[in-house]
Amino acid sequence: MKAAFFTLGCKLNQCETEALADSFEKQGFHITEFSDASDVYVVNTCTVTSKSEQKARRVIRKVSRDFPDSLVLVTGCYAQLEPELIGELGDNVLSVPLDQKDLIMDMAAYLASGQADGLDLYKHAGFWLETQAPGIEGSQSRFRFSAADFNFHARAFLKIQDGCDHRCAYCRVCLARGKSVSLDSSVLLERLKELEAKGYREVVLTGVNIDSYSDGEMDLSDLLETILDQTEGFRIRLSSLEPETLLSRDLSILSHPRICPHFHVSAQSCSNSVLERMNRPYRSESVKNAVERLRELKDHPFIAADIICGFPGETDEEHRETVAALEQLNFSRIHVFPFSPRPGTAAWSMKPAIPERITGERTGDIRKISKSSYGQYLNDQNGKQLKVLLEEQSSSGGQQYWEGTSENYLRVRIPYDMDLQRGSILLCRVRRLEQQILYATVE
Template structure:
């Protein structure tokens, strides 16, 4: 008899790959993964970047407790690392595995399945696993624990990921991730290559390389660029995507590795602000001139790459003039996307005591302006690619975040329902493309397959959301 497990992930790509790894372990232990409805075990992989992410996690945890009174809600991740007691207080059947004990959940999966088979209380089994992991301390945020996450199959994503770095040695004023995940550690290059080859052999066509701060990768004398070159040299056909990068680390070595034809034409720069003074207060180690130079050099390395940015608005002390300077800067560099969010004061960080605070309403308004610049940039970027061919990996629908799901009552035949029946592909240049549900020969395309597509028209609203693909594309197949 299969037992049911449900997974919920908040936050970054690192959390997503770690959830994938845990889901694979639960599948091996005999659990069936469900996307909705009651389960015996819930695993909530949390984020602490904003208070909103924490609030959302608490709401979902309470919902799971109501939904399955005899189940267990296992909470892990960065929020669990910094606020374990608060989370445990949410209900009697919550087991908190701080992020440093997250990888112990791989082994715990079998214990939980065993308890359920024997008719024992699964919550008790989770607590026993937690106590055992805590006692042995085998899973401190160290090389072994950080890199125990290597799913042999991906339940929620069509594109594979490989975690090569964890933690960060910087201490940016607003950041709690570096507190939750600890100092930078890097996966050794030989293991990284072996894992990459295993993913390639299993059919992966694209691997997203992830870490908290990839620019801090350093192991066996290799920087991240050295690692990337080792991975491209040591593989045949798989493509690599860099999850995000620091603007001040776009140097010659990085650009050379990035220029490789199997490295996707996509760079996401953690720029955070376009104001020199704000960047200095944030503790970032570069100025807008450096960011602009990074953009120019990245553009020179590839044919019109997709360049996205992270941008925080409403950092303490941000004046109207600085906010204007920041928005003008981002508009001037021609972003294909801006991940705009408002500053969230996090306990334990330097910024929590910085003054003056920017009123929430003002910060939100500034964030909306940055997001609008990003949306306009994305529409323009997609339009530039109309009529051109791209390589793209077809996506499975997978689990849809309830926040992204179409409104209930969507009937087949409506535009949105048709969209969900069709396929989405993610291009080398990160454009999200809607493609026909059938190949030219009438067969149904498989998820995870790499296809040549021709972009026919730009269709998106610039949001990059699930319901608004950037463009419509068709399959390009040569005879034979």
């Protein structure tokens, strides 16, 4: 049998999809491209913005229509919050809530036996989910998503945390994922050592809010120190960090050479009044201080940020405050989003709403800042040495290349060599920049 997977949203979703695909493959399924004919399609959804939900619906409708005899399993945050709507997108579409998401990993062999007996896969899967108890009782079921092999990435992902205790006015991920829970540190270290033994040279530690990692008295800083002490074969990349975490804890461990000089700061705005309405637990000065702290810890790190434009009530002056701060902070890249009202959140009914035209103009202002600062950061890499993890082969201008990601999260191409292997890390020197891709040679 064949299975295909489609992921929307964050690195946490990517991590969980990898685990689902790995489990299907180990139970005899062949993993195919999502556009190819398959027996089972799994769509892992996101609810951060209305656009991510629209894309999910479009993908689900298309695959349901194009392959009516296949089973379409839909899970993730959007499926958790809107299961009835998801189920109406196709007669072969089955919505799987987050508290049963881990059970998808146990489903493959059952589906294969059902197809061999000539059973309808949709009914077969629905009956199975209705009759199954959780794979693991309690919150630790959320950490069953641990892939031993990765189908879609050359680097490894490890989920260390789930859920969120913040109640930001614009976000409903906390409604879907629930309260913050953390993976037991002994299990976490065991999984990391398994990945190390398999030869993975980079591991991405991911979660909804990894800043809130806690195992007894162990926080994120303690965890990183323990990982660095007990492993040695891979570099570590972190997902988003909160400004207040960077300031309230001793995170000097981030200066360690095995921790990638690539950070993503969840800023959202640089206007104090907007941050207050967002119910964010910090102010603009904290964002500035957090960025300064990261630059003290690492030499010329890549620092990205999230910014929301057009939050309800945002004035021209508040927008100018954010623009002025971003120009000063000089983020390597800014991920800017037009405000998207989410049902069930405090901001859903906030007034006044900002007209779409004005929101678009403000988004454009910040994208210009991001384009300029990103271009400058890329230009600064010319002649520098970078450690590049090889991920895939590509071609340009009739020449073949290996393409990979540097420790500071830049796309790098090096001349193709048959002796090089996917997943290895090479020391390279940047020679030129073309269309936001660095071209380098192996040192």
